[in-house]
Amino acid sequence: MTASSARSSAPPPIGAEERRRRIDALRAAMDRARIGAVLLGSTTSLRYFTGIAWSPSERLCGAVVTNTRIDYVAPGFEREKIAGLISAPGELLVWEEDEDPYALIADRVGAADVALDPDLPLFMYWRLRASIGDARLADAAPLIGPLRARKSPAEIALMQHAKSITLETQRRARSALREGVMASEVARFVDETHRALGGGGSSFCIVAFGADTSLPHGPEKDRALRQNDVVLIDTGCRVDGYNSDITRTYVFGEPTAKFRAAWDAEKEAQAAAFEAARRGALCESVDAAARRSLERRGFGPGYALPGLPHRTGHGIGLDIHESPNLVRGDRTPLDIGMCFSNEPMIVVRGEFGVRHEDHFHITASGPQWFTEPAKSLDDPFANAPAFG
Known part of the structure; x- marks a missing residue:
């Protein structure tokens, strides 16, 4: 069995303006829920909001969205690769192999409540809970799900x-x-x-x-x-x-x-x-x-x-x-x-x-x-x- 080729032109990919509207909609949902930050892991939600497609692993790589900024979080040795994928403006925060990325996030969000990407691995939740505290963690599914569904x-x-x-x-x-x-x-x-x-x-x-x-x-x-x-x-x-x-x-x-x-x-x-x-x-x-x-x-x-x-x-x-x-x-x-x-x-x-x-x-x-x-x-x- 051999495949033959005959392509049809694809529509344009999702652009920066649409991603900006998605971030705005997420921030509006955060305001209604009184959530100060949303942590996106290496999931399809990271791609949905930022355009970054990143394979999940044991290393935390993602983005923290607040009402005023986007902070990208990545291992130090991935700095150049991640920097080349960023389209929505934001600061890139890197952590080295002997550092704790969860403490980095805790320091960055301050006293804000943090909603977690529903596809974030459980072991990352436990690490975040140790750094931030269970009372300040929430599920981001009610914020993200309705936006992605339509x-x-x-x-x-x-x-x-x-x-x-x-x-x-x-x-x-x-x-x-x-x-x-x-x-x-x-x-x-x-x-x-x-x-x-x-x-x-x-x-x-x-x-x-x-x-x-x-x-x-x-x-x-x-x-x-x-x-x-x-x-x-x-x-x-x-x-x-x-x-x-x-x-x-x-x-x-x-x-x-x-x-x-x-x-x-x-x-x-x-x-x-x-x-x-x-x-x-x-x-x-x-x-x-x-x-x-x-x-x-x-x-x-x-x-x-x-x-x-x-x-x-x-x-x-x-x-x-x-x-x-x-x-x-x-x-x-x-x-x-x-x-x-x-x-x-x-x-x-x-x-x-x-x-x-x-x-x-x-x-x-x-x-x-x-x-x-x-x-x-x-x-x-x-x-x-x-x-x-």
Whole structure:
């Protein structure tokens, strides 16, 4: 299997002006919560607010945002590299290997209460608590989460491009299948195609054949494709850090009547979830709509198999799984700019799984697909737009 190249031009990356607005919005949220500082670790929130993409490690590297300044914190030996990544103005504070970066932060924030990046590792929390005190530490999730949940037009454009790349990659992967090909070979083809189309390779890839498709996140062992196997490919890529995540399920050969009925039921459940996703509706109501549709077809109820064993969907952006989620108990109202997966998978244990996964974003007039759902079992890519 060999990938061919034909790229489509990507939208511009997130610019300095948009990041400035994000910082302003964070500061407004801090004022309302009476928080003096927010510590961002080496997480996607650091990238969201400052543009710095930094891999997490045991060394503290991040930024402290206050109402008047941004302080960047980094190991001394990373000074030049970090300095070259800074776009939002601020002071760079470095610490040497025999120094305590948590004491440095405590000294810098003074008496202010500090809200911590929700993705900061637990061991860093313990070190900060020792330096600052538990009473002055807070969770920054209520400040950061609502800002990141509502995507800007620029973010939506980047995700649209990433998803268009992945849909085309999915289409090409189906066309390249042959009897005897290993699942690992298909995964390599998907990665190469993502790369050839401008997606920087796969951010992840699940390829499953036959009964392995009943495992929602795929098998541990490799397997060859056989005639009349069910095929499930779940994959994505990133454009300027923003994720795609699309699943297609079909048959290499002739489907059974049982599988065809499940495929159609999955399509109906996905459509029911989409129709329920209106501005102001609660996230959990979208999940409920998908489950009602499946129950009418004899699946479930609830998480019972055969049926839907997980939530209907998740938020997406710089993280492939973001809050809020389309799941029972999440009472977040849908709002303009929120982006979600729609994937009410059907699992028939030991036989097959069917997952149609596409994503939508909320507009003033209702939900809008990033990619149109699979057209039919016999020709799932019939409605896929031309790429490039």
